[in-house]
Amino acid sequence: MIALSLNNITKSFNGCTAVDQLSLEVPQGSIYGFIGPNGSGKTTTIRMIMNIFYPDSGDIQILNHPRNSIDNDRIGYLPEERGLYKKMKIRELLNFYGELKTGHRVSSEVDIWLQKLDLSEWGNKKVEALSKGMSQKVQFIATVVSNPELVILDEPFSGLDPVNTDTLLKAMLELQRNGATIIFSTHDMATAEKVCDYVFMIHKGKKVLDGTLNEIQDKYGNDTLRIRCENKTSGLKHIQGVENVHDFGRTQELRISPDIDPQDILKELMTTNILLSFELMKPSLHDIFVRIASAKEVNHV
Amino acid sequence: MYKVLRLATREYLAAVRTKGFIVGLVMLPVFMSGSMIAMMLLKDHVDIRERRIVVIDETGQFSEVLMEQARIRNTEHIFSPEDSSQVQPIYNIEFVEPEHNLTLQLGVLSDRVRSGDLHAFLHIGSSIIHPVGDPENAFADYHAESAALDDIRNWLRDPINNHLRRLRLEQAGIDEADIPDLFAWSWISAKGLLTVDDDGNIIDAGASNEIRAIAVPLVMMMLMFMMSMMGAMPQLSAVMEEKTQRIVEVILGSITPFQFMLGKILGGLAVALTSTLVYLGGGTLFMQWRGFEAYIPYDIFPWFVVNLVLLLFMLGALMTSLGSVANDAKDAQSLSFPAMFPMMIPMFVMMPVLKEPLSTFSTWLSLIPPFTPMVMTLRLASPVTIPAWQPWAGLMGVLLFTLLVVWAGSRIFRAAILMQGVPLKFSNIMRWMTKG
Numbered sequence: 001m002i003a004l005s006l007n008n009i010t011k012s013f014n015g016c017t018a019v020d021q022l023s024l025e026v027p028q029g030s031i032y033g034f035i036g037p038n039g040s041g042k043t044t045t046i047r048m049i050m051n052i053f054y055p056d057s058g059d060i061q062i063l064n065h066p067r068n069s070i071d072n073d074r075i076g077y078l079p080e081e082r083g084l085y086k087k088m089k090i091r092e093l094l095n096f097y098g099e100l101k102t103g104h105r106v107s108s109e110v111d112i113w114l115q116k117l118d119l120s121e122w123g124n125k126k127v128e129a130l131s132k133g134m135s136q137k138v139q140f141i142a143t144v145v146s147n148p149e150l151v152i153l154d155e156p157f158s159g160l161d162p163v164n165t166d167t168l169l170k171a172m173l174e175l176q177r178n179g180a181t182i183i184f185s186t187h188d189m190a191t192a193e194k195v196c197d198y199v200f201m202i203h204k205g206k207k208v209l210d211g212t213l214n215e216i217q218d219k220y221g222n223d224t225l226r227i228r229c230e231n232k233t234s235g236l237k238h239i240q241g242v243e244n245v246h247d248f249g250r251t252q253e254l255r256i257s258p259d260i261d262p263q264d265i266l267k268e269l270m271t272t273n274i275l276l277s278f279e280l281m282k283p284s285l286h287d288i289f290v291r292i293a294s295a296k297e298v299n300h301v
Numbered sequence: 302m303y304k305v306l307r308l309a310t311r312e313y314l315a316a317v318r319t320k321g322f323i324v325g326l327v328m329l330p331v332f333m334s335g336s337m338i339a340m341m342l343l344k345d346h347v348d349i350r351e352r353r354i355v356v357i358d359e360t361g362q363f364s365e366v367l368m369e370q371a372r373i374r375n376t377e378h379i380f381s382p383e384d385s386s387q388v389q390p391i392y393n394i395e396f397v398e399p400e401h402n403l404t405l406q407l408g409v410l411s412d413r414v415r416s417g418d419l420h421a422f423l424h425i426g427s428s429i430i431h432p433v434g435d436p437e438n439a440f441a442d443y444h445a446e447s448a449a450l451d452d453i454r455n456w457l458r459d460p461i462n463n464h465l466r467r468l469r470l471e472q473a474g475i476d477e478a479d480i481p482d483l484f485a486w487s488w489i490s491a492k493g494l495l496t497v498d499d500d501g502n503i504i505d506a507g508a509s510n511e512i513r514a515i516a517v518p519l520v521m522m523m524l525m526f527m528m529s530m531m532g533a534m535p536q537l538s539a540v541m542e543e544k545t546q547r548i549v550e551v552i553l554g555s556i557t558p559f560q561f562m563l564g565k566i567l568g569g570l571a572v573a574l575t576s577t578l579v580y581l582g583g584g585t586l587f588m589q590w591r592g593f594e595a596y597i598p599y600d601i602f603p604w605f606v607v608n609l610v611l612l613l614f615m616l617g618a619l620m621t622s623l624g625s626v627a628n629d630a631k632d633a634q635s636l637s638f639p640a641m642f643p644m645m646i647p648m649f650v651m652m653p654v655l656k657e658p659l660s661t662f663s664t665w666l667s668l669i670p671p672f673t674p675m676v677m678t679l680r681l682a683s684p685v686t687i688p689a690w691q692p693w694a695g696l697m698g699v700l701l702f703t704l705l706v707v708w709a710g711s712r713i714f715r716a717a718i719l720m721q722g723v724p725l726k727f728s729n730i731m732r733w734m735t736k737g
Contacts, residue, residue, distance in 0.1 A: 083548035096311055099307050
């Protein structure tokens with residue numbers, strides 16, 4: 001069952017193509033991560049899904065209905081920029097957003113969600129009294145309080161500390177367990193790796209990655225060596241077969257050529273360094289993202 | 302429709318639950334009628350310092366009569382009847398002979414006025430008694446720092462003109478005593494039209510006074526203006542703020558832009574109608590209590606409400622669409638001026654329309670849709686009877702125009718509401734309106 005289907009959608013603004021011939025299928029009940037550099041077209045895609053922008057061409061199907069025949073009541077949407085009425089009390093605001101979606105009062109659902117996200121005692125406070133993280137959680141509740149079948153979250157973790165990030169992740173997983181499909185855009189690759197069933201990457205308006213994390217990593221193969229050395233690491237990039245070095249301080253990741261035997265690099269490393277650890281691995285999502293985003297030419301999928 | 306009403310309810314409650322609304326409800330009419338109230342409060346606060354006035358009389362005929370009239374005034378008319386305290390200033394009139402160099406003399410007197418030594422001086426020309434032969438010297442010039450608004454100038458008019466008549470009669474050999482009613486003035490009373498009731502009886506016309514002729518239409522129009530300011534104008538900055546604070550995108554995740562715009566307009570309409578109810582209801586009760594029920598234009602109320610609703614719809618659509626194109630407070634401010642035209646133009650032409658409600662100008666202006674609600678209400682509230690078809694024609698026109706504005710406004714709103722930082726250009730607005 002497909003929750004969302006995009007078929008060759010294109011959107012331009014003043015002659016500049018923001019989204020170009022994009023196709024995508026999001027299975028129902030999955031968590032789908034949208035990644036991509038700033039200005040790549042993520043938010044435009046999401047706004048087209050939400051019917052805020054109309055695509056110039058192509059069509060969108062949501063929950064097996066053409067986009068124009070299904071209203072937004074079945075979709076929860078958390079925009080990239082947070083928008084809350086500052087003078088309203090939190091409980092009143094959440095009831096308002098919930099009622100706009102459902103057409104009936106949602107007081108009990110509001111209370112349940114406030115409790116889940118540790119905001120019960122803030123219910124009667126005004127929005128302007130909240131910290132950024134709390135506002136984020138309130139905005140999240142406003143998105144899901146109507147119990148939508150499809151939840152779209154644009155950068156839900158920006159500005160959140162690790163504790164609140166985990167709280168939100170827990171809530172997202174609970175929504176998924178209850179049958180919701182979740183699409184979220186993020187720049188946090190570690191979170192995307194941990195949570196997403198599928199990852200989709202858009203770059204310059206075109207799809208460049210789409211699939212499960214394993215599928216994506218398999219395309220690149222075991223081309224990464226993660227090492228720890230005691231000595232200086234300045235000479236690593238001169239080792240034959242090493243294409244790139246990413247120095248994280250305590251560890252270094254070396255991208256190696258596909259035609260080189262990793263054992264040869266290990267031998268070379270052992271002659272020049274005191275090696276503490278050596279691991280042959282698939283590239284991380286972060287590494288794949290950086291490779292694509294910084295490449296001059298990209299293969300579209 | 303539930304969503305639109307829910308949004309409208311939020312808008313309404315957000316507006317009326319503030320202290321600003323309550324204060325505004327009380328203060329707005331106070332501000333609007335501030336000068337009138339100030340005049341009423343200050344009418345007894347007269348500067349009673351003595352006024353020294355010098356008269357240069359080239360005819361030599363007016364000294365006696367002006368001194369005598371000033372004496373009568375200073376002894377009989379400047380004291381309060383209740384406690385005999387002085388409530389008006391003494392007029393101290395002093396005559397000086399015209400000098401050879403009259404221009405120099407007038408200059409010296411002007412300097413004395415400027416220095417505060419004199420309040421004013423009056424220069425009576427040599428031919429004032431017989432202006433026909435020498436009109437250039439038939440003048441009475443009152444020179445003061447604020448001559449046009451000076452009460453003394455008005456006071457001088459009657460003694461001088463009455464004395465001129467006496468002098469002319471004397472020279473014609475007519476004894477004033479033979480015509481005792483010579484200086485009896487007749488005032489022309491303003492009366493309405495007589496009517497015939499169902500039994501054929503003639504019903505006398507009531508007095509047509511300023512309250513019915515001017516105050517009622519003015520109050521109706523000012524009320525409509527105030528309600529527009531209260532119900533529609535705030536939409537411009539409210540939408541701009543919601544756009545810049547990104548609230549709009551959250552709302553648009555639940556409702557369509559048209560529903561959003563409609564909810565805002567209805568919310569503003571509800572705010573204005575609440576205030577209208579307070580002002581019209583309160584005003585009616587007050588007039589009934591004070592015994593002025595005859596002046597309450599009950600027959601105008603339905604037209605007033607219908608025109609107000611249409612005006613608020615029209616302005617609401619205009620303000621919300623303009624709010625959607627504004628990027629910041631500066632943009633909103635620059636847009637608010639042209640957006641006020643439908644309200645400002647009727648205010649500018651209020652007096653000519655009121656004076657001649659049946660003129661071609663008044664008729665056509667009241668049939669131009671943006672101005673119809675206010676100008677037609679003004680004409681309807683005036684004492685004259687305007688042709689019955691005109692309010693209906695105006696209503697149809699404004700209804701169609703309002704639909705057009707709502708349609709065009711919604712297209713602009715739809716296109717502009719999520720655009721940040723797009724320069725505020727007329728060409729952009731037109732493009733969004735025509736192409737969506």
